[in-house]
Amino acid sequence: ASGCDAMSGLTPEVLAERIAEAQKTHKLNIGYLGLSDISPEHIKRIAREAPHITVLELSSNNLTDLPEEIAGLRYVRKLHMKYNKLTRIPAVLVKFPQLQVLELSGNHLEEVDDTVSQMKHVTELDLSGNLLRKLPDSITKMPSLSHLQLENNRLEILPDSMDELKTLVRLDISTNNLTFLPQSMGKLKKIQRIDAANNQLAKVPPCMGHCKTLKEFNVKYNDLVEPYRVKAQEGLVRFLLFLREEEERERLEEIERLKPVGTEVGSYVEYRCKAEVSQIVKLEDGDSISIDNRCWIRSGHTITKVGNTIYMFGGIITKDGTKSNELFWLSTDRMEWHNQITTGAKPCPRDGHCAVYDELKNMLVVFGGRSPEKKRLNDVCCLNLDTWEWIRPNCEGNPPEPREQAMSVVMDGMLYIFGGHGSKQRFNDLHILDLSVWGWSTPTTTGTPPSPRQASAICLSGSQIFLHGGRNNA
Structure with missing residues (x-):
């Protein structure tokens, strides 16, 4: 027409x-x-x-x-x-x-x-x-x-x-x-x-x-x-x-309904943590992938507690000896592991690193460790716990020498690194990273310093750092 x-x-x-x-x-x-x-x-x-x-x-x-x-x-x-x-x-x-x-x-x-x-x-x-x-x-x-x-x-x-x-x-x-x-x-x-x-x-x-x-x-x-x-x-x-x-x-x-039931083992309470083997997760680009949430037995990893959530990163998986750069988390309300998908500049697989939580920026900070190629590391990797994005900040100043099994705490936006094992020696030096400007410094200390050591226990109480044990050069 x-x-x-x-x-x-x-x-x-x-x-x-x-x-x-x-x-x-x-x-x-x-x-x-x-x-x-x-x-x-x-x-x-x-x-x-x-x-x-x-x-x-x-x-x-x-x-x-x-x-x-x-x-x-x-x-x-x-x-x-x-x-x-x-x-x-x-x-x-x-x-x-x-x-x-x-x-x-x-x-x-x-x-x-x-x-x-x-x-x-x-x-x-x-x-x-x-x-x-x-x-x-x-x-x-x-x-x-x-x-x-x-x-x-x-x-x-x-x-x-x-x-x-x-x-x-x-x-x-x-x-x-x-x-x-x-x-x-x-x-x-x-x-x-x-x-x-x-x-x-x-x-x-x-x-x-x-x-x-x-x-x-x-x-x-x-x-x-x-x-x-x-x-x-x-x-x-x-x-x-x-x-x-x-x-x-x-x-x-829901917390009460799903509350895990522990078993008394001596003076401890043991929990069997749950994990979904094949969880389908939707990505930002619309695709979906299957996630294995099983957190295999490992060593040389870190756990960091934030509120009622525990974050586990890295380590050597016992069943096959491979090193991991996966991030797992569990809520103490449910005792169920989750393998978290992350983006950004993800750290290489490692063990012997240290990890702390900075509440000012709500981020997990990972330092050092040892790579699958047995190379000791001194890099800093940070995970934003709001966006699950890894970043690698460009740090100014003189960083610590590459090392594994160093000890770390965080206080008022400052990351403190002590000791650890380098390529030829153990250390007893103290380094501070200002997390607000990403600048390394080495403070002058007084008194008798601890002997060089690795794999010590460390904690923070008020403005004091407590250090116990570890392996020295003897």
């Missing part, structure tokens, strides 16, 4: 009138005309005569798709296509480089495909009034999305990765079939308004009590159980406080 036949409402006179208006306002309105399609010829004319259109109004037509040629309107920032007959999001929309607002409400969309993740600049997405039952994880990959409207659909579930919507400010999921909200919504950092009214929610994730930026949270007309229903009626501040208290109550119940 010709352009005019297919678009009976868009006569040459009407098109000329709308183009003339767009030349002045940069807004093209060809909505409310009952159009079943838009011909490439008309698009080419529009692009030629009004190339700088920023707002395109196509609402209240009968469109089922858009032609490829429409990508020529490259300055479009707002596209309104509500009340058409779309069954899918037109693929050509990813070719709009400046698109920020996309309105697709009142169509016949039954699913959203992964192309939405390519819409890097869209800040407002309206998919309300469609036939959606679920959303793909890719919708959480839209880096600029601040407003997401999903009301009046048939949604039964939301993506587990909702927390990846780092810029989300407003979310409307009202009038759907949701029975629960994902735990990840408690990690939405910028969310201000959530409308979850008229669903089938029995509870709200207690972790959502930590949504500090939240100004409005509507959960009316759900199936909330007590005390959620009553608390939700007491106002936002009290409801969020209740959720935080509920989270703590559930946490304590």
Whole structure:
């Protein structure tokens, strides 16, 4: 059919009138005309005569798709296509480089495909009034999305990765079939308004009590159980406080339920630690890998306690004699080992190193040791316990000579290294690394120093360092 036949409402006179208006306002309105399609010829004319259109109004037509040629309107920032007959999001929309607002409400969309993740600049997405039952994880990959409207659909579930919507400010999921909200919504950092009214929610994730930026949270007309229903009626501040208290109550119940049972062995209590053999872990790039959480028997490793968590790094694995650079951790609440995935400049495998915790930077600091090639080390490697990223700082000053089985403590942002075994001798020198500026220094001490030694026991009490035992040159 010709352009005019297919678009009976868009006569040459009407098109000329709308183009003339767009030349002045940069807004093209060809909505409310009952159009079943838009011909490439008309698009080419529009692009030629009004190339700088920023707002395109196509609402209240009968469109089922858009032609490829429409990508020529490259300055479009707002596209309104509500009340058409779309069954899918037109693929050509990813070719709009400046698109920020996309309105697709009142169509016949039954699913959203992964192309939405390519819409890097869209800040407002309206998919309300469609036939959606679920959303793909890719919708959480839209880096600029601040407003997401999903009301009046048939949604039964939301993506587990909702927390990846780092810029989300407003979310409307009202009038759907949701029975629960994902735990990840408690990690939405910028969310201000959530409308979850008229669903089938029995509870709200207690972790959502930590949504500090939240100004409005509507959960009316759900199936909330007590005390959620009553608390939700007491106002936002009290409801969020209740959720935080509920989270703590559930946490304590879970600790009690999973509390390990120890066996008395003389004056000690022995625990058999658990570990999941094949845990599937999702990486940041979307891939998944299988992790073996078994922490094999080893020697020459370090353990460092931070709160109720114990971190274990490196060592020689007894069963095959290999050296490790894996990081394991366990919570003393559950006594279950976890093999932690880390990024960054990971240390080489080693044993005989030392490791301490710097609470000022919340990081694990590893020094020295011996590599698989039997080379003694004097490098410094730091693991950020918030991001699990290793760094290798460029330290100024004169570092200690390479050594293994040195002793270390940390105090007020200062790392103290004493003794250890070098390539030809044992040491009794003291070195200090300022962790704020990454600078080595060698202090002047008085009195009688300890004899050169390795593998001593060391601890900190107040401003004093206590040293005991070890192996000397005798």
